[in-house]
Amino acid sequence: MSEAIQLIIENLRTELRQHNHNYYVLDNPTLSDYEFDLKLKELEKLENEYPQFADPNSPTQRVGGGLTKNFETVTHKNRMYSLDNSYSKEDLLDWEKRIQKITGVNELEYTCELKYDGASINLTYENGSLKSAVTRGDGFQGDNVTTNIKTIKSIPLIIDSSFSDFFEIRGEIILPLNGFQKMNEEREAAGEEMYRNPRNTASGSLKLQDSSEVAKRPLDCLLYHIVGDRLPVDSHFDALETARELGFKVPKAIQLCKSIDEVFQFITEWDVKRHDLPYETDGIVVKVNNLHLQDELGYTAKAPRWAIAYKFKAEQESTVLNEITYQVGRTGAITPVANLEPVQLAGTIVKRASLHNADQIEKLDIRENDTVYVEKGGEIIPKIVAVDLGKRPLNSVPTMYATHCPDCQTELIRKEGDAKHYCPNEFGCPTQITGKIQHFISRKALNIDGLGSETVELLFKERLIQNYADLYDLTIEQIIPLERMAQKSAENMIEGIHKSKDIPFEKVLFGLGIRFVGETVAKKLAKHFKSIEKLMNVTFDELVAVDEIGERIAQSIVDFSNDLGNILIVDRLKRYGLQLEVSKESEEGQTDILNGKSIVVSGVFHVMSRNELKKSIEDNGGKVSSSISKKTSFIVAGDNMGPSKLVKAESLGVSIISETDYLKLLGGE
Incomplete structure (x- = not known):
């Protein structure tokens, strides 16, 4: 009997999944809504009566109902990179030349896709079932929003597992324009504030605590990368074609281009047709089609070398510049800000725009009360691009750039060759102090849960902290009396601070906020010098001798290390137990066999994946290079190594070894 019931349940699930796919992905319904609802209720009834046959990926689970108080932070198995942007055909031609130089392949194929304006998502499938759905976050880690994602009908919960036992597929969660309009009509009728734009509404929907509320929103998911x-x-x-066959909603606006000229034709076509689309798009994404070439090209610190976004000409509007004010960054850099008469631009209300620096203000002769033209740089950050001189008031006077810090009134300085002015009062300027602490606690640094930017400002205002080391002296008793602070919130904050003592050295080093030491540089320095003690005692010459550490970075580290205030703060962090040296666990399996060697990886491999091979080189002290030069120590070559690379290697006398030879080298044979 139970086997018969189980078979009925499975057959209903299969039938409902197919109807769901027909309706939401193929836009070709084969069942009326009424009939679908009857079958869904029948399945729901059987699942309630026979809970032993429950399935988290059943069609009945799409209606929502699960509550998520706190979204778990998950580290991405494969980093979600950003894309480099281009704004002209010349940019794309330059990009192609770089690819040809690295790969040695002159005739390239490209896949062109529309760049969807939504919230990025990473879906993981294991053995044919949706395992997790994680937001992009900072690219390294995001929020687990699986419960909410399951309510989106165009995302398959079950697929044919024969494609791959385990893979990730990425896309954009979007809110179609007609669905967005309907939501706003309902809010207007209810007397509620209307949503500003589809993108932010889609993104905000993913973090709603009640998944049944998410299920009510007409969200969709367009997939673009496996x-x-x-x-x-x-x-x-x-x-992408395979993903479509598996049941994923892959947009039809995809084209395989045999040349860069065909890419230009695709761009020209969609610059016009995009205005008729049912969802927002802000450009074209161009990708090298061959996956082996993608592997060979790899990534920069921020983006894949094998893909680029072509941004359509930015939307532009005119408005009045009411006032120029000045902001102080955590490094003391001063940024002039245009406070504007509110204007709608690319779906958002813009009230402020960056003026960059004094040179930009002088170049455009920007003045208060001017009528200015504003656009979104890459349709993200508003900027002033021109002044309507014909509308300039008769009493207009040229802008005199600020001479003193708006926060602490210290006289500003501007070093030769630097575009920005700086406030030199590093340890006395309130915004610099709180900015350094906010950077220290940020997700990419110490990632302290329960502590946000506003709380940092409140703690500083109440004189409980003056620097990031003070965080480790805080007690629950000190925090509870603060505004909007309850017992549980205080406990969570102290627990988050305590847990940050386990954050690895490279992230702590980044969190210290040394000027010009970003994430990538911090990793390199941590790996090379192993401890903060050694790093703060090296000379300028020793620093510039490290690969990719230039004079500007080296001088900044020396200046930081020679400052008594910094020395005392770092000493306190040591005593509090923070990770200020590379742990033994992280160095397990690492050697110096390839120390000082620059190695190029080319071709298709069988024992290791390309990423495993690159990691192996780095774990053994080597540097992975993307192009062959006189500095190349040797090439690890697999199948299908580019012929031009072979010619270049021979002309430069660079040796070529196989994957097997490489493994023997590591084994000391």
Whole structure:
């Protein structure tokens, strides 16, 4: 009997999944809404009566109902990179030349797709079932929003597992324009404030605590990239076509281009047709089609070398500049800000725009009360691009740039060759003090849960902290009396501060806020010098001798290390137990066998994936280079190594070894 019931349940699930796919992905319904609802209720009734056959990926789970108080932070298995932007055909031609130089391949194929304006999502499938859905976050880690994502009908919960046992597929959660309009009509009728734009509304929907509320919103998901080891496809275009066959909603506006000229044709076509789309898009994404070439090209610190976004000409509006004010950054850099008469631009209300620096103000002769033209740089950050001189008031006077810090009134300085003015009062300027602490607690640094920017400002205002080391002296008793602070909030904050003592050295080093030491540089310094003690005692010459550490970074580290205030703060962090040296665990399996060697990886490999091979080189002290030069120590070559790379290697006398030879080298054979 139970086997028969189980079969009925499974058949209903399969039938409902197919109807769901027909309706939401293919836009070709084969069942009326009424009939669908009857079958869904029948399935729901059977699942309630026979809970032993429950399935978290059943069609009944799409209606929501699960509550999520706190979204778990998850580290991405494969980092979600940003894309480099281009704004002209010349930019794209330059990009192609860089690819040709690295790969040695002159005739390239590209896949062109529309750049969807939504909230990025990473879906993980294991053995044919949706395992998790995680937001992009900072690219390294995001929020687990699986419960909410399951309510989106166009996302399959079950697929054919024969494609791959484990893979990730990425896309954008969007809110179609007609759905957005309907939501706003309902809010207006209810006397509620209307949503500003589809993108932010889609993004905010993913973090609603009640998934049944998410289910009411007409969200959709457009997929554009599969990530996985040894996928059974050789090209990006084929991967997307396969994803479509598996049941994913892959937009039809995709084209395989045999040349960069065909890419230009695609851009020209969609610059016009995009205005008729049912959802927002702000450009075209161009990707090298061959997946092996994608692997060979790899990534910069921020973006894949094999993909680029072409941004359509930014929307522009005119408005009045009411006032120029000045902001102080955590490094003391002063940024002039245009406070504008509110204007709608690219779906958002813009009230402020960056003026960059004194040179930009002088170049455009920007003045208060001017009528100015504003656009979004890459349709993200508003900026002033021109002044309507014909509307300038008769009593207008040229802008005199600020001479003193708006926060502490210290006289500003501007070093030769630097575009920005700076407030030199590093340890006395309130905004610099709180800015350094806010950077220290940020997600990419110490990632302290329960502590946000506003709380940092409140703690500083109440004189409980003056620097980031003071955080480790805080007690629950000190925090509870603060405004909007309850017992549980105070406990969470102290617990988050305590847990940050386990954050690895490279992130602590980044969190110290040394000027010009970003994430990538912090990793390199941590790996090379192993401890903060050694780093703060090296000379300028020793620093510039490290690969990719230039004079500006070296001088900044020396200045930081020679400052008594910094020395005392770092000493306190040591005593509090923060990780200020590379842990033994992180160095397990690492050697210096390849120390000082620059190695190029080219071709298709069988024992290790390309990423595993690159990590192996770095773990053994080597540097992975993307192009062959006189500095190249040797090339690890797999199948299908580019012929031009072979010619270049031979002309420079660079040795080529196989994957097997490389493994023997590591084994000391």
